[in-house]
Structures are given as C-alpha cells and as structure tokens.
Amino acid sequence: MRYRIPDTILLQAVSDEMVILNPETGVYFTLDAIGTRMLELLRQLQDEEAVADVVVSEYETDRNTVLSDLAGLLAKMAAHGLAEDCGHEAS
Template sequence: MPPGPSPFHIPDTVLVREMQGESVLLDLATETYFGLDDVGTRMWAALTSSASMDAACDLLVKEYDVDRPRVEADLREFAGKLAAAGLLSVA
C-alpha cells in the first residue's frame, strides 16, 4: 500500500525554494527565514513527503549511515524547530 499524505504541512504563507541541493524557507507573513544545508533539505523532503514521522525516519536511516535513535531524535528536533518558527505544521 502506498504511503498516505504526510501529517506535516507547509503553511500557505511559507515559500520554499531549493537551489543546488540546499533550501530556503521563508514565511512571507512573518519574514521568518531558514536556510537548510543538504542534510536539512533531505530531512525537510522526508518530513513533507512521508506518511508519518516513523516513515520519514525509515527513509533517512536507509540513506544515511546513522542509527535510528539518532535519526529520530534529530528529525524530531528539526521538525520542532520548524514548527515553532511557523514554517511547518502538523495535521
């Protein structure tokens, strides 16, 4: 069964642009800006395209040589910071 929609959503006021493997996130309403390196960009893509946090973790564990507890902790921290900044919301 294919994964369902991601529980993570990009608010309508947030503009996302990827350039050369890195990303820029800008909330047009608050002018909050985040720059993501290549790993942050991959974490962003995993969160916004996976059906759950667990599925995003599974995807990243397969791609990077890091143990699952570390990936999960880093991904939760990353999502929390983005949510606190208003750049990512959870359904």
C-alpha cells in the first residue's frame, strides 16, 4: 500500500457519496459513487492493486484507468492532509 487514510480523518457516507473531513484543518472532499467505492476498498484491502482488480470487475473500465484515477485521487487527498503517502512499503 502506498497511501493510507489517517485515523483522525472522518469519513461519512451520504447517499451514494462520501464526505471526507480533516477536523483539525476543516479541509474536506466529496467523492462520487466510484470514488467512494475505491476508498472503501482501499480501507478494507489496504492494497491499490487489489482495489483496481475489484473495481474493474464491478464497473466497465480498464485496470490502468482505475489505477491512474486512484493514484490521482490519493495524491490530491495527501496534498490536502486527507491521506498519508507511505511510499512503497512492503506488504
């Protein structure tokens, strides 16, 4: 896993979307249904490659697109203090 969501970050499902909030800074994101699914899977599986496998099986998309979208989302979240870049840790 390259990124992780710190325990201090609050996540709340709202309909088929998710709101992610850093209560210390007030920074928040809202994710659509697919972004929500990817983040839920990441928290559960703790592996970006495994997330891509599941998302590809559930949606009509290709693996490279999923990996690129997930990496972009996590990098953006990390830039705003909503995720931590853990580098390339061994599982």
